[in-house]
Amino acid sequence: MPAQVPPEAQSIGRARGRLSASSLTTFLRCEKQWFLNYRIGLRGPLSPHQVMGIEVEDAFCAIIMHRAPKVNSVQELRDWLYTLVPKHAQ
Structure with a gap:
């Protein structure tokens, strides 16, 4: 709107x-x-691919909302991000 x-x-x-x-x-x-x-306004059921896309988008948005800690390299940033993935993948 x-x-x-x-x-x-x-x-x-x-x-x-x-x-x-x-x-x-x-x-x-x-x-x-x-x-x-x-x-x-009656919609049909969502396909499994649509449901998966919604879930992946929600998890991705939750991950990028975190504030990154101070890091000294891209590798440290990548390692920090990878620690968040299992938590949000559930």
């Missing part, structure tokens, strides 16, 4: 009426699925 008021030429009402590429593809493949997904 935009955090500011959009310019007059690009009102939110117009943006909501636009079709994204994935929306158009879904519509062309199956109008009923498009209606359920984009008009009613």
